[in-house]
Amino acid sequence: MPDTSVMIRDTAKKLLDEKRVDLIIGFEKGTLPLRSTPCFVRTSQETEKLIWNASCENNLARYLRGRKEKVGIVAKGCDTRSIISLIKEKQVAREQVFIIGVPCHGMIDRRKIEAKLDGKEILEADEVTEGVILKGSGFTEIVDKAEFLHNSCSTCSYRNPVIYDALIGDKVEENRGIDEYGEVKEFEAQSADKRWHSFTNEISKCIRCYACRNACPLCYCQECFVDSSQPQWIGKTTNLSDTSIFHIVRVFHTAGRCVDCGACDRACPMGIDIRKLTKKIEKDVKELFHYQAGINLEDVPPLAAFSLDDPQQFVR
């Protein structure tokens, strides 16, 4: 089977040459081991830069909005789900995007690997069939990729693109028998005090850099509530109450839209477990309204709809 990167390049080149798109958004090699970086390709020569590997972790759907040109986008399963959400919310027109779907085996969480190496720096990383070869000063190690996937990847049940105009390679087998809400359930089982304590402990790390918001393809409000001055909803410091409200409301805003791509979680420089919040919302939306974001173009988003017999035990 030809290499995925090569197939992506060929497809991109063809699309540009045939002028079916003006721009390809994909990944190129990053400057650090285990890192790739988004790249924007406008000529067929530049398509040589395009790559695919287990460090293509960014959700490129984030770059789709507000474009006038026709765009080809390299998209994993989760990216295509975000694109669906964007199309439903009329932020992107279906005909404007050419989706180059790439079946995904999951992306590597380099922080997990770094934690395992306990301070030893990785200077080189090579993906091979058996795993990932890590080289550093005075050590070479081979690790099993599956062990170091992002949490959102190891519980993902949409590894294959949900919609696409071209599919790169063969579909991969979906995860089966994994309880994707395991962590949420574990958290739910704790006492309220404990939950509040761990929530605030996480949030106290927040430096208000808004990387979570800015990495999220669905966080696109013209004016985010945290930036509004009239009214000013929350203060601008890292006061715990203010940062808590920021995270609660941001997460709430993802209801029925979040596809658990993990972009917010990965972007956070302070390692805040944001996914523990988004995943809860996702779980509730599924349980309460039988809706999952980004799995088809037809279902009406749950907060834009209602049913006469929606649950209301919580209402007096």
Place this chain on the structure above:
Amino acid sequence: MKEVKIAKNELVSFLDSLISEYKVFAPVKRDGFVAFQEIHSGSDALLDYVNSKKPPKEIFLPQSEVLFSYHLGGEGLGIEEPSFEDKQTVIFGIRPCDARSLVILDNIFNSQEYKDVYYTDKREKTLVIAIGCNQPSSTCFCTSVGGGPFSSDGSDLLLIDIDQEYVAQAVTDKGEKLVTKHSQFREVERRSLSLMQKVTQRAGALIRTKIETGAIAEKLAVMFDDAFWDWLHEKCLGCAVCTYLCPTCHCFDIADETLDQTGRRVRIWDTCAFPLFTLEASGVNPRPTGKERMRQRVMHKFKYFVDNHNVAACVGCGRCIKECPVNLDIRAVLNSILNR
């Protein structure tokens, strides 16, 4: 410069004696990363680490700092200026790049022309003990921006790890007084000094990135309208990771925080990456897109700062490289500028 040595097994007792006299900040492991925090026992200090997640600038320029407090509803403005802590402070274990960042920040907050009372108070009460970098990280590029793994800029005392002991270089009078006062510091033998030389040479060679930044400001001088900026920002998310984690970024916002009848006017980190940074009340934004904002960041660090203070506002610590969510690498940016 006075050179002495301290045995590694005496470091904890040295720190303990510092703690009895000073408020001591040292690297500790917290929530899975390294942070500078006040320690209450010498053994709490982490010695084996690369660098802290957040730069120690926050000790001098906290993310939010009270400029003054006020009480509403009374006569006049009801302003109360903050009082400053009396206690002298020590920062132990800061890396030379971060120590150097303090010298760069001094240009803004502690110069001949202007002394920021909040910053200067803390700066003048603080003794900086740096530890040189025997194992620079692959993202370090201090030597390209005027520093080095054993640069003593900004330190009062610089410790150099030579296996069983540290060679201690007293860089300032403050540092010298400290080593004279504390009995853990002893005369250094020739053998240790030659060992030190080996260590520093080896570490210097470990820094792989070499960028000739000398010409950057000149290049940037004619690049304001360059097409380069049209694409450079394209993948940037516009978050504040690179600026908030930068040891030299110092831009701030000022806001009032009122609860009930009392409030505080606070100075808060702000960043040129946010549209709000320059958005005017009228709705006009002179830096309307990522292009202008990215240009501002690069220009501020490598052109305007050089014009105004004769030094780039970058110490090559590599935090922005490590933490950028989309791997927008400042080294690559600098190289592209140089290649234009």
Place this chain on the structure above:
Amino acid sequence: MKNPYIPIAMRAEKIVIETDDKNIKTFSLSFLNKAEESSFNYLPGQFAQLSVLGEGEAPFGIASSPTQPGALDFTVNEIGVLTTALHNLEEGAIIGVRGPLGNCFPIELFKGKNIAIVGGGFAFTTLRSLLKYILHQENRSKFGNVTVIYGARRPGLLLYKDEFKQWEVRPELDVYLTVDKADEGWRGKVGVVPNVIKEVAPSPEDAYAVVCGSPIMIKFTLPVLIRLRFPPQRIILSLEMKMKCGIGKCGRCNIGNKYVC
């Protein structure tokens, strides 16, 4: 060193509505004590930060002239949080003021020269300060001819109407008021400021031009002045950007390596 972040308290003695849309008011603030007044030394072109505690602070050009002691005037357009808070104040209210900040017009250079003062919209505040300074009896003889060209979108939006009435009749002052759209009873010129400059054509001989207005007005005014042969170094622009500290530290108001404040 004095802490530049601490405002002094001043009293709003008089608040005057300037424009017919009631969006612009001029606040006359008086010092509460002599010591504060004598340490507030400013020249035309400088600004100050006005505080309404709890709401924040914002920079405003000083619209009064140092030749009128005892008070500072600020003309404020209601547009954001702080300006709204200011507009909600009543006479007698205490306002925080810190300054003077920024640079003044290069008044020393103006001495012995002719001056063309060009303003647009509500950007006539620091120009009013300059004009009043020049017209002060002790200063008038130090400057040459003064031409004032001031425009607004419509007559109701012109500032300082009463003062302009007095200035217009002064023989040694050429005053041209213009509006984009005239109404009944308008006797001044009609047209945008750059066109009026073209028409009036102040002589560049031994002259300085001082321009303050919206970026768009400045953009179209500059070529006109250049065509009239004003050398660029004798065109003085007053710029404004969003500011926080006002003392060159907070890092947002720069244009190139220069801080606007």
Place this chain on the structure above:
Amino acid sequence: MQQPDEKVDGWEPKIIAFLCNWCSYAGADLAGVSRFQYPPNTRIIRVPCSSRISPLLILKSLQRGADGVLVSGCHPDDCHYLSGNYVARRKFAILNNLLEYLGIEKGRVHFAWVSAAEGKRFAELITEITEEVRVLGPAKELVKKQD
């Protein structure tokens, strides 16, 4: 609002009630006109519809010293705007779960349907909620303190 630090003598719960203009507010009005007694701890804010309430208003109330928050609108099928309360119901179902998940005490945030005819029910509801919040004591979790 002055926030007592702990449950002290003399402390009274403060409750913010967002009432929809068409049903619940009229219900409160009827309670008043009918002279049904209920505790005076509630501050009422009239809103056009329960769906107008953003989570921000609820959280901000808790942040700034409310010990309890009530959002009340028309019964299902009675919305003046036909479906506002149905949409609100979905929104609040998620919010309610999320707040509980984070560990914010149960009983701080309440949702209810009260019609214009239910003056008595309104008085009872407020009495119940006030007592529940009184038992919980002053709000702690999201209260903003100067740090």
